[in-house]
Amino acid sequence: MNKSIVLIAAAGAMLLAVTGCSSSGVTAAGGPDTQNASVIKATKALADIVKGDVLSKGPNGETASPASSADMTAAEIDQVKSLGATAAIAMHYGGNDWATAQIAGLKSEFAKLGIKVIATTDADFKPDQQVSQLETIMIQKPSLIVSIPTDPVATEAAFKSVAAAGTKLVFMDNVPKGMTAGKDYVSVVSADNYGNGVVSAYEMAKAIGGKGKIGVVFHQADFFVTKQRYEGFKATIAKEFPDIKIVQETGIAGPDFAGQAQLAASATLTKHPDLAGIWGVWDVPAEGIMAAARAAGNTDLKIATEDLGTNVAIALAKNQLVVGLGAQRPFDQGITEARLGALALLGKTVPAYVAVPALPVDHSNVLDAWKQVYHADPPADVASSYKK
Numbered sequence: 001m002n003k004s005i006v007l008i009a010a011a012g013a014m015l016l017a018v019t020g021c022s023s024s025g026v027t028a029a030g031g032p033d034t035q036n037a038s039v040i041k042a043t044k045a046l047a048d049i050v051k052g053d054v055l056s057k058g059p060n061g062e063t064a065s066p067a068s069s070a071d072m073t074a075a076e077i078d079q080v081k082s083l084g085a086t087a088a089i090a091m092h093y094g095g096n097d098w099a100t101a102q103i104a105g106l107k108s109e110f111a112k113l114g115i116k117v118i119a120t121t122d123a124d125f126k127p128d129q130q131v132s133q134l135e136t137i138m139i140q141k142p143s144l145i146v147s148i149p150t151d152p153v154a155t156e157a158a159f160k161s162v163a164a165a166g167t168k169l170v171f172m173d174n175v176p177k178g179m180t181a182g183k184d185y186v187s188v189v190s191a192d193n194y195g196n197g198v199v200s201a202y203e204m205a206k207a208i209g210g211k212g213k214i215g216v217v218f219h220q221a222d223f224f225v226t227k228q229r230y231e232g233f234k235a236t237i238a239k240e241f242p243d244i245k246i247v248q249e250t251g252i253a254g255p256d257f258a259g260q261a262q263l264a265a266s267a268t269l270t271k272h273p274d275l276a277g278i279w280g281v282w283d284v285p286a287e288g289i290m291a292a293a294r295a296a297g298n299t300d301l302k303i304a305t306e307d308l309g310t311n312v313a314i315a316l317a318k319n320q321l322v323v324g325l326g327a328q329r330p331f332d333q334g335i336t337e338a339r340l341g342a343l344a345l346l347g348k349t350v351p352a353y354v355a356v357p358a359l360p361v362d363h364s365n366v367l368d369a370w371k372q373v374y375h376a377d378p379p380a381d382v383a384s385s386y387k388k
Contacts, residue, residue, distance in 0.1 A: 038210020038241055042202040045240075046360045049202075055195035055232070058353030059175045059188060059224050065351035067189075067332060070339035080342045081114035087341065088137045090130060090147035092174075093255065094122035096284060097309040098330050101374050102172060105334020106146055113342050118142055125255045127154035134158045138165060144341040148172035152222055160184065170341045172333065173225040181352030186344040188353055189337045193225040195358035196306040196326030197232025201240070203324025203362060204233075204277050204304040211243040212276030215268040217261045217289060219281045220251025226281050229306055229326075233279055247272050252285060261288030262295075269296050277302035283309035283325070290321050308361055308373050310382060316366040317385040324362040331375045332356055363387075 054064040072080075087110055091099050103120060110117050119137050123130035127150045135158070137145065145167055149155045156176040163169055169185040173193070179185055204214065216234070219226035237244050248271065250264035265278055269292060278293075278301065280286035286305035290312075293301040301321060305312060308327040315322035333356060340350050361369040367386060370378040377383070 036209045039206050042206035045202045049360055052357040054192045054355045054357055056192045056228055056355055062353035064353055064355035067336045067356050069351050070336045072339055079346055085115045085143035085345055086118045087115050087144040088119040088142045090121045092123055092148045092150045093125040098307050101330035102334045105331035106338050109335045109338035123150050125150055127151040130155055131158040142167055144168045146170045146337045149174050149176050152177045168341055168344045170337045187340045187350050189333050190355045191328035192355050192358040193228035194232040197229035198236045199326030199358050199360045200304040201233045201236035205241045207302040207323035208276040210241050213245050213247045213272055215248040215278040216246055217264050217280045217285050218251050220253045229281055257284045258288040261285035262291045265289040265292035280305040283307040283312045287311050313366055313382045314385045316363050317382055319363045319387050327359040327361045327373050329356045329373055
């Protein structure tokens with residue numbers, strides 16, 4: 001993270017070249033007023049967040065353990081390799097950069113551990129489909145399943161059945177109701193989602209000069225981590241920036257998150273033509289918000305979100321619409337999930353909740369952040385979009 005610290009420290013000095021809006025905290029030249037107290041506050045807070053503290057608590061109020069708690073010795077790795085273990089990956093939905101990186105991290109680490117991946121499923125955010133997929137997976141009697149439940153209530157019985165059969169469970173982000181760490185499942189691994197919500201609040205405040213009307217597009221579901229983001233964003237705005245007013249909040253349930261977010265954002269922009277910005281709960285809804293802004297001809301709208309997907313990365317690189325986000329580290333989460341599962345197969349006790357820190361991303365560090373998040377160079381369409 002040293003490189004990102006340098007980048008954001010530099011950003012603190014330059015206060016990031018972002019496009020302006022009609023807020024009183026914005027200069028006539030179109031950039032944020034560098035003397036604005038809210039901009040200074042937000043920039044300092046973002047630099048502090050880069051130091052790596054986790055702000056989130058686990059599903060049952062657990063304090064986060066670091067990813068290093070899943071580190072394995074050479075002897076433990078050899079023991080796991082000797083087991084001939086198998087694993088399955090049961091996603092809530094796929095086809096997005098976050099899910100792709102999670103799966104890549106899992107498969108990379110499982111290969112190093114000698115654990116064969118026998119199935120990878122995509123439930124398209126449909127609980128009944130995920131339940132059916134779990135039943136099919138269990139016919140193969142995997143040693144371990146890594147999954148993110150689509151719905152904590154609707155999938156509870158299916159996951160309890162998996163646990164009762166002796167298959168180890170490691171969860172991403174969300175945990176089914178009525179399940180206990182160390183008994184029904186091994187652990188849950190998450191990004192610092194509350195922290196990512198905080199990051200996006202500071203990014204929004206910095207971009208609009210700490211003053212103006214904004215809208216919110218949140219995830220209308222009983223989904224632990226998206227609730228954390230929503231809470232982190234709203235709490236930070238309310239506490240730190242009283243001159244920013246949330247004038248419209250709209251929930252979306254999916255599965256067409258981009259399309260629903262576009263409709264929500266369009267309605268908000270029509271109702272509030274003087275809107276300074278809109279927050280989206282992750283990058284796919286943010287894509288819908290971008291589409292709404294473009295359709296309305298509103299190039300001054302400021303959009304803050306979470307997750308460094310390709311399309312929001314391109315917008316950040318171009319310095320257009322998206323002003324900043326809190327990024328997860330899904331590849332690293334996948335590695336951690338695989339290791340925790342492997343340790344459980346050896347009978348080791350592991351932490352109930354493990355989280356990786358939020359990563360603030362804006363125009364200044366988007367290319368470097370991509371490398372940190374995905375363990376790969378930015379794709380050509382992101383790199384070529386970067387506006388110096």
